[in-house]
Amino acid sequence: MDCKICLGRAKLVKKATVRNAYTAEYYLCANCDFMFVENPSWLEEAYQSPINTTDTGYVMRNMYLSRKTLLLFYILFKKDDHFLDYAAGYGMLVRIMRDYGLNFFWHDPHTQNLFAQGFEHKGEKVKAVTCFEGFEHFSEPIKEMEKMLLYGENLFFSTRLRPAGIVPDESWEYYGLNHGQHISFYSTKTLDFIARKFNLNYETDGNNLHLISKRKLTSGILKIINFLTKIQADLLIRKILKSRTTSDQKILLNQGL
Numbered sequence: 449m450d451c452k453i454c455l456g457r458a459k460l461v462k463k464a465t466v467r468n469a470y471t472a473e474y475y476l477c478a479n480c481d482f483m484f485v486e487n488p489s490w491l492e493e494a495y496q497s498p499i500n501t502t503d504t505g506y507v508m509r510n511m512y513l514s515r516k517t518l519l520l521f522y523i524l525f526k527k528d529d530h531f532l533d534y535a536a537g538y539g540m541l542v543r544i545m546r547d548y549g550l551n552f553f554w555h556d557p558h559t560q561n562l563f564a565q566g567f568e569h570k571g572e573k574v575k576a577v578t579c580f581e582g583f584e585h586f587s588e589p590i591k592e593m594e595k596m597l598l599y600g601e602n603l604f605f606s607t608r609l610r611p612a613g614i615v616p617d618e619s620w621e622y623y624g625l626n627h628g629q630h631i632s633f634y635s636t637k638t639l640d641f642i643a644r645k646f647n648l649n650y651e652t653d654g655n656n657l658h659l660i661s662k663r664k665l666t667s668g669i670l671k672i673i674n675f676l677t678k679i680q681a682d683l684l685i686r687k688i689l690k691s692r693t694t695s696d697q698k699i700l701l702n703q704g705l
């Protein structure tokens with residue numbers, strides 16, 4: 449089997465039962481350490497509800513990711529820059545980021561925009577792209593990377609790291625065997641390979657946050673962001689930035705939405 453990322457040789461390393469009905473076959477690439485499910489036949493069924501119904505962490509995750517995004521983007525970019533949330537789902541993160549004061553837009557061909565209507569991305573270039581809990585859903589990660597990099601050359605995303613060279617046992621909840629939506633699993637080696645493939649720099653917090661960027665990155669920047677989140681430095685930034693909550697409402701009222 450060809451690896452979907454580096455085209456190296458991937459070997460069957462695991463089988464598991466998905467959605468209590470299907471047998472998933474997991475392949476691991478010896479070159480870039482990418483692990484993936486080949487041809488998952490259950491995806492249509494798995495996405496009947498795009499945000500899986502057992503995802504009780506959805507709201508909390510949006511809250512803490514928004515705080516980290518605020519800190520990172522305040523440090524790296526200008527306050528009037530445009531940003532895009534790719535695979536933005538219901539639009540909760542976009543709404544929160546706009547409430548904080550950053551100019552975020554929504555993009556998601558598969559999910560209804562509930563919270564960020566009127567702020568759909570129209571295809572223009574942005575300063576940075578976020579993609580949270582998206583990479584593990586991608587069946588073609590390189591194609592998705594290419595799409596995101598067309599919009600912006602800084603990419604901040606989350607996906608839980610797999611320890612390098614390891615095939616976790618089934619107690620690893622990130623397999624998502626109950627819903628079957630997770631089909632791609634990366635280690636730092638894989639993400640570093642992807643960044644170098646696009647001639648970009650890579651930083652990680654060593655857990656689930658990642659930054660791929662054309663910029664030269666401060667070593668450990670995402671660990672610094674995690675620390676700043678712990679001491680609630682984002683509250684200070686919220687005092688400095690002007691929230692878009694009220695001005696967005698005016699925009700929407702003017703549009704007759």
Ligand SMILES: [Zn+2]
Binds near residue numbers: 451452454456477480
């Ligand atoms: Zn590979």
